[in-house]
Amino acid sequence: MRGRLMAAALMAVLGLGATTQTATALESIDFNAEGASDSLMETLRASSLLLTAQEAERTAPLDLMAAARAEYGRLIGLLYEQAYFAPTIHVRVDGREAADIAPLSNPTTIDRIVVDIVLGPQFTFGEVSVEPLIAGTVLPEDFATGQPARSTTVRAALNTALDAWRAQGYALAAAADQRVVANHNANQLNVRLTLTPGPQLRIGTVVPQGQERTRPQRIVDIAGLERGEIHNPEDITDAETRLRQTGAFASVVLNTAETANPDGTVDVTALVQEAPPRRIGFGAEIDSESGGRLSGFWLHRNLLGGAERLRLEAAVDGIAARVGGLGYTLDARYTRPATLNRDTDLELGLNAVRLNERDYEADAFQADATLVRRYSDALRASAGLILRFESADFAGTSRDFGTFGIPVTVTHDTRDVALNATDGHYVWAEAMPYLGFAEAQSGLRLRFDARTYHDLGSEGRFVLAGRAQLGAVIGPDIDATPRGYLFYSGGGGTVRGLPYQSLGVTSGGTDSGGRGFAGLSAELRVRINDTFSVVAFADAGAVSSGVFSGETDWQAGGGAGIRYATPIGPLRLDLAVPIRRNAGVTGNNVQLYLGIGQAF
Structure with a gap:
């Protein structure tokens, strides 16, 4: 082996390792391992350097000889992994053992290679x-x-x-x-x-390296490794995750020093590579009833040198809509990681939206401040303050609604892939008591969204997905509730096959959203190949004038769709028809939906 390595090094120095010969017509590579199980044979063939070279059409003699000489070591390592410690391996090139062919006397043509493996006993x-x-x-x-x-x-x-x-x-x-x-x-x-084992050690100094714009102390704060804590690899991994989740770093590696300090601590180096500071993105969705939606965002990472994020987003919807008209959304959001403690982020937001819907038109403005706490990879909770003002035109009148709310949310997310889950669940719940002013009455808004995904034992080929949604506004009358707080059913987010927000209630002879909502959805997703999938689905939704009481009605729709895999998520195209159309609702019998990501 030592002689072969020295010869290979000499070839590299002399330039003999480069492929200068043209490929010849290699007739065959025979690969034999008598007595090997099917799974072992598959493993050996998949790892064979010679078979890999043949598949890649690298059949020049120098390429084949390099692979043949390395084949012994590759195969014996795999056999050791399977407990075969006395194998015999022959790699014959046109009848000659590859190991016996001098590196400086490579054949100029190669017709046939035979690999014979005698496993020997399993130890x-x-x-x-x-x-x-x-x-x-x-x-x-x-x-x-x-x-x-x-x-x-x-x-x-x-x-x-x-x-x-x-x-x-x-x-x-x-x-x-x-x-x-x-x-x-x-x-x-x-x-x-x-x-x-060495001595038991505690965390010493966290030493940032590689940063250019980020303040070192902020890296230490976000990593959250407390000096004097018992050193634990799991804590190191969690610290890496916290730094990555900021989005400010393209890569993060925390390395423990190889020697301890005299005081029984050990230092940790936080090696980071900063991500580009700015990013832009665009999106588009099409709904045959509510029209098209165009959106875009601009993101600034590490805004103030502390891994903060500023995201500016704008969207226009209702483009060529059959009902309603153009609406827009403007949103600015600032996020500061590791505020109060290493697991709590601060979010500040400003939002303006024009709602141009079937039953009303409204302009709403909102300012909010939220603390988001991560308890684990799956569990997070948030609490904050929201000041919202809405000016709405409905039922021939104009009203102003002001609210000051305290939203509290809990999220538990175990999905394997957020935009294309095949396993796990997602549960989101919000309770927001709010104080009303102007023409709004005080109340409590509740929302709930649960999704589950089950792989039918097919490695993601057949996936059953389900979703349940609930909503309620407790306390105020419908006419004294902001239009943006009421619930409707119909459209891509609730019941496909029915027009967007086509189902509400009638209050005092006026069409309106309801104070209660329930929705159910089910999908069967079938992957055809690595690129295409098909989906069959059914949705149902119900809206009530009270909190699941008073005037109520429900609707249902179903259909099929196709998914095309892209690097950012599946491209979704759904066609849906009504299954139960509630009274008074008109629209096309076929609805089309196009977007990125699964419907839920």
């Missing part, structure tokens, strides 16, 4: 031990006498033992000695691993 573990172990360590079950002696199992046992020590603050735990002896007479592998 089992004999005597095995890992010492010392910290209390509570559970080694892999396969690391035991009589089990197949796979090299991967040995590595797993070593890593498990070291991780257990490190999780208790022994950050510099390492392997001191590894005695692995193959007993070929008994076909056994004896393994003795010895560890050096």
Whole structure:
């Protein structure tokens, strides 16, 4: 092996490693491993350098000889992983063993290559031990006498033992000695691993590196590693996640120092690479009833040198709508991570919106301040203050509604992919008591949205998705409730196949949104290939004048759609028809919806 490496180095120096010969008509590569199971044969073939070269049409003699010489090491490593420690491997190039062909005497043509593998016996573990172990360590079950002696199992046992020590603050735990002896007479592998845990250590100084615009202290604050805390790899990972979630950094790596400080602490280096400070984006959606929607945003990362974000967004909707007219949304939002503590962000927002709907027109302006707290990867909660003013025209009158609200929300999100989930769930709930002024009465607004996704044992090929929505406004009369707080049904976000916001209630002879809402949706998603999927769906929604009381009506729709995979999420095209059309609602019998991401 040493001679082969020296020869390869000499070839590189002399320039002989470059492919200068033209490809020849390689007739065949025969790959044999007698007695190998189908799964093992598949693994060996998939890892073969020669077969990979053939598939990529790299069949020049120098390429093939380089692959042939490296084939021995590649295959023997895989066989060790499967507990075969006495294999025989032959790689013959036109009848000559590849290892015996001098590097400076490569053949000028190659017609046939044969790889023959004799597995030999599968070894089992004999005597095995890992010492010392910290209390509570559970080694892999396969690391035991009589089990197949796979090299991967040995590595797993070593890593498990070291991780257990490190999780208790022994950050510099390492392997001191590894005695692995193959007993070929008994076909056994004896393994003795010895560890050096070192001292239990605490977090020392967090040292930022690589930043250009971000203040070092803000990196320390966001990472949130407290000096004097027991060093724990899980805490290090959480700190990396907090820094990444700011969006200010393209990459984040936290490295623990290789030596401890005299006071029993160990320093941590936070190596960051900052992301480009600005980003823009655009979006478009089409609904055959409510028209088109165009949106765009401008994002400034690290606005003040503390990983803050400023996002400006604008949207125009109701383009070529069959009912209503043009509306717009303007939104400015500032986010400061690690406010109050490492897991709490501050959000400040200003919003202006023109609503031009079937039953009313309104201009609304809002200012809000919110604290968002992350409790885990899945769970977060927020609380804040919202001041909102709405001027609305409906039922031939004009009214002004002012509200001062305290929204509290909880979100639990375990979806694998937010825009195209195949597993997990998403639950969002909000309660907002508010004080009304001008012509608005005080009340309590409740909203709930739950989504679940179930892979039918098909690795994402067949996915069943469901959604339930609830809403209620408790306290005020309908006429004393801001139009933007009332509920409607119909359209892409509730019931596809029915016109957008086509279902409300009639209050005092005037069409209006309701104070109660319930919606259900179900989808069966079938992936055809890596690019296309098809979807069948059904939706239903109900609106009531009271909180699930008083005048009420419901509607339902269903249809099918197609999805086209893109790097930013699936492109969605849905066609839907009414299943139950409530009285008085007119519109096309076929509704079309186009957008990015799944419907829910």
